[in-house]
Amino acid sequence: MKDLDIEITLSSKKKTIPPFDQLEFGRTFTDHMFIWDYTEGKGWHDPRIVPYQSIALDPAATVFHYGQTVFEGLKAYHTKDEQILLFRPDQNMKRLNRSNDRLCIPKIDEELALSALKQLIAVDRDWVPTVEGTSLYIRPFIIATEPHLGVEPARNYRFMIILSPVGAYYKEGINPVRIAVESDYVRAVAGGTGNAKTAGNYAASLKASESASENGYSQVLWLDGKERQYIEEVGSMNIFFKINGEVITPVLNGSILEGITRKSIIELLKYWNIPVVERKISIHEVQQAYNDGLLEEAFGTGTAAVISPIGELFWQNEKLAINNGEIGQLSKKLYDSLTGIQKGTEPDPFGWTLKL
Ligand SMILES: *Cc1c(COP(=O)(O)O)cnc(C)c1O
Numbered sequence: 001m002k003d004l005d006i007e008i009t010l011s012s013k014k015k016t017i018p019p020f021d022q023l024e025f026g027r028t029f030t031d032h033m034f035i036w037d038y039t040e041g042k043g044w045h046d047p048r049i050v051p052y053q054s055i056a057l058d059p060a061a062t063v064f065h066y067g068q069t070v071f072e073g074l075k076a077y078h079t080k081d082e083q084i085l086l087f088r089p090d091q092n093m094k095r096l097n098r099s100n101d102r103l104c105i106p107k108i109d110e111e112l113a114l115s116a117l118k119q120l121i122a123v124d125r126d127w128v129p130t131v132e133g134t135s136l137y138i139r140p141f142i143i144a145t146e147p148h149l150g151v152e153p154a155r156n157y158r159f160m161i162i163l164s165p166v167g168a169y170y171k172e173g174i175n176p177v178r179i180a181v182e183s184d185y186v187r188a189v190a191g192g193t194g195n196a197k198t199a200g201n202y203a204a205s206l207k208a209s210e211s212a213s214e215n216g217y218s219q220v221l222w223l224d225g226k227e228r229q230y231i232e233e234v235g236s237m238n239i240f241f242k243i244n245g246e247v248i249t250p251v252l253n254g255s256i257l258e259g260i261t262r263k264s265i266i267e268l269l270k271y272w273n274i275p276v277v278e279r280k281i282s283i284h285e286v287q288q289a290y291n292d293g294l295l296e297e298a299f300g301t302g303t304a305a306v307i308s309p310i311g312e313l314f315w316q317n318e319k320l321a322i323n324n325g326e327i328g329q330l331s332k333k334l335y336d337s338l339t340g341i342q343k344g345t346e347p348d349p350f351g352w353t354l355k356l
Pocket of ligand 1: 197237260304
């Protein structure tokens with residue numbers, strides 16, 4: 001494991017750490033942040049940890065106009081024996097570089113970026129919350145900073161990492177969510193940027209989420225942009241169905257984001273010898289399975305919630321109630337196992353966790 005030589009400037013005025021049982025998602029940030037600059041011809045230079053602060057950018061910076069930017073999201077967990085665990089952070093750095101490639105952003109050295117992430121968390125170690133279900137959310141991201149309105153890849157970039165202590169996603173037990181199948185808007189198309197973690201995808205998704213929530217649904221289920229029938233994702237999560245004993249998730253087709261939770265669930269299911277397949281699955285097939293009484297469970301997966309069971313799917317004026325609106329047995333088992341590995345209360349046969 002390579003180490004990045006980082007200049008560290010500690011904050012002279014420490015913030016008050018909020019009570020760990022009252023945290024919201026992504027509103028409070030720790031005392032420090034990491035910055036690494038890129039200049040064409042020079043590469044990535046001047047890695048530094050500085051007090052958390054505003055940044056000054058030229059109003060013509062490419063990121064503001066053409067959205068040349070990528071991000072990642074992962075969590076650090078406090079264990080019972082006072083250790084801090086990261087969950088598959090190498091996978092996030094790999095994915096960051098895949099997103100970089102798609103957005104014409106220069107690659108980072110994955111090991112050095114991970115070293116930076118570990119050093120930043122070590123500096124803000126007291127901010128990793130200790131209350132059951134809480135964690136430290138880590139947001140690495142890169143923006144194009146060159147002041148230039150020409151449409152071409154920028155020559156200058158900034159890689160940053162910020163940290164935010166986040167509350168338990170499920171405070172009163174896991175409640176399945178109601179999901180509306182989206183038939184007007186699409187999230188991404190094959191050949192587009194759906195498989196990159198880049199800002200534009202999220203900006204483009206807001207309108208559909210907003211109308212779903214006006215109708216009492218917590219998120220939308222996205223269909224493919226071409227035939228408008230194959231299932232892609234749910235909100236900003238990957239999706240799984242359990243139909244007649246078999247677990248099915250849409251195969252990665254270029255417009256689906258390759259979730260690390262998704263990948264881990266597939267690996268866990270295989271380890272347990274539970275049938276799991278990655279293939280195209282249409283909304284019609286799901287409806288048919290429902291009509292035949294074979295649709296057993298459905299759930300979204302992602303870093304924030306880990307597993308988010310779907311209790312109802314609304315599609316063409318029909319409500320498909322899944323597992324009586326309750327969390328399914330397999331969803332529960334996957335949730336317990338994954339969160340157990342993440343916080344170090346369950347054995348980790350895959351070597352997924354990394355001690356700080
Ligand atoms: C980040 C993300 C996911 C989930 O990825 P994880 O690595 O499991 O957190 C799924 N879909 C979209 C669109 C995402 O942005």
